[in-house]
Amino acid sequence: MAAGTAQETQNFVTLKGSVELIVDFFNYSLNSILYQRGVFPEESFIPTQHYGLTMYMSKMPEIKKYTDEILPHLKQWLTEGKIKKLVLALCDVNSKEPLECWEFRILAEETPTGEIKQQGTKPLKDIQQEIRNVLRQITACVTFLPLLDCVCSFDLQVHTKKDTQGEGWGDVQPLSIQNAQEVQLRSFSTSIQNVHTFVSYKSV
Template sequence: MADSEPTFRSLATSFTDFLTVAIHTILYERSVYPQTSFLSARKYNFAVRQSRHPKVCEWINDAVAAVESELFKGAVDRVAVVIYSKNNKPLERYVFEVSRFPKVPASDVDVPLERLDADGQQGSVLPLVDMEEQFRATMNQLAGCSSMLPPIPVGCAFTVAVELKEDGEAPTAHPQPWMPVQPRAPNDGASGNGVVTKPVRAVAAGSVLFETWIEQVNSDDGDG
């Protein structure tokens, strides 16, 4: 019974596993790397793609591990996979909004979440098997993202960015896995300010919720 009760550790690990698969899927769908450099795999009982390049896999794994470290601090507002042009101009942002993840003391990360009162809020969390069904539905949407987006220019690259909560402390450990940047301007979700937002899906796990959407930046930088 206890093994089926989600803890913050199992919740964070489930999300970072999902994030890893999502990054590979985005890179494949948007042809950031040649699609022939990806192999077929399965996750959440769904057909996915995974890069075969060891350096790409290593970079993704290191980035996701750094995200997980910040999640355990309760400091993360959003995680974004950013595709930018060869002129270093952002073109697309795949945003995973995780601000409603509970903030759990380090001593309680292995305690079932339903038994915790995190910041005065207590509520149910779905079994991980039910969350995986929602991960599969989200992956299905990401796997079809190219059908609702224009092609990106040749020579694009990507990175992973973390936006911290207002009270979040920027990571200062050495070696430094993150490069501090200025906060971006708020996006109102409309096609004004050069950004078009396309919703993907919300994953609800009882009292825990995270949302995924795509921000498309209208760019005329001539990279095409």
């Protein structure tokens, strides 16, 4: 009985594990959105299996370099409970107008003293299933999102608490879409941090 209990406890994530899951989720989501929405040529992505799903990851060196630079910052700020939301915007490359925004709103579970929880209570397999469902839904969004009929670029904003420090990061004007329609997708929880996904797009 004791051995079984110990094994079960090991399947619950810690804060570090929660952060790793969220950063991994965001990396795959970012690449999936860029692929599904045609921001870069289809041939610049390679298929890979993740959580039992076929996901597409960019093989462009500049995208890999970009994610390699930002992911460590995300890990640090998530560990410190500093991030409020991540916003990935797809913009008209000429006018710079945001046409589509993907928001990942993050809420941390806190202890009675106001500190972020260090130990979760949800089995890892349940968290992975929830993440799988969100990734699957992101892929399915192409069925209702308007066609992006112009060349697009992407912009990433990390909305943090006021006392957050990060080299190379600065204050910017929040991205917004005129006459936007917003759709809430599935959420997932590590029982330490909760991630709520939304997509907003310009109403035609």
